[in-house]
Amino acid sequence: MSKANPLLDPVLTWYAANARDLPWRAPAATPWSILVSEIMLQQTPVVRVLPVWTEWMERWPTPAALAAEPPGEAVRHWGRLGYPRRALNLHACARAVVERHGGEVPADHAALLALPGVGEYTAAAVASFAFQGRHAVLDTNVRRVLARAVSGEEYPPKATTAAERALAASLLPGPEDAPVWAVAVMELGALVCTARTARCAECPISGLCAWRLAGKPAYDGPVRRGQSYAGTDRQCRGRLLAVLRQAHGPVPKAALDAVWDDAPQRERALDGLVADGLAEVLQDGTYRLPA
């Protein structure tokens, strides 16, 4: 039997007083609305997700509603959230939920994991937040909080390790508290124990934090690679897809040529979009979002 988690009470108390009032945490939130929020939030800040999520929930309140649309509509209403394959994943999720689960988002972790674009984190998050399941929810916030508070390191490793999973599992409270513990640690990481400058003065567990007690030693691992963006295929893909999103109908290739000068790179990026199912070429050589 493992020891009780000393972080549990202070973190839950802090959360009760400081949690943000986010719509996907409201009592009216459905498993579908929570799944949509989780996919939108992958690598994307809350403030940017909020308006898009609201529009999606009005337009597609159920998986069946989205499943009835062509995938291109999901991509169009994705707007500028970034990583638009997530829109395709959500559309495929909707169709899979209709076909395999009678239109209801499954509660089972393994069934969630089998959905497109749903990985270890998202499956645990949906099982926990939508169905009150007991799962270790290891996102970037939780990993950073545990790295600091327990391991005494400023940052967690680049990729999630078995040791991190074991640590998170060992801290998991009983079924009654597991879901609120998960969301509360995440919130602490998002609002207080932030990546750049931790707000230790506001932290409910600063007195227990191994990193702070060690004098907050600077990160001493391998240099984290800054992802360059200007001039990359990613930027080019973004430009091309923006043209397709804004047009309501097929676009002549000249309109795509106009937004990126480097022709070989442009062709490569366009082929990539088509290969990924984010764009379609018609017989007359025009392009559009997938029907």
Added chain:
DNA sequence: AAGGCGTGGGT
């Protein structure tokens, strides 16, 4: 298993 995949606000 390292790298590709968008975007924009904060510092």
Added chain:
DNA sequence: TACCCAAGCCT
């Protein structure tokens, strides 16, 4: 100003 990085996933 240039980074940094934000509720990851997939190959």
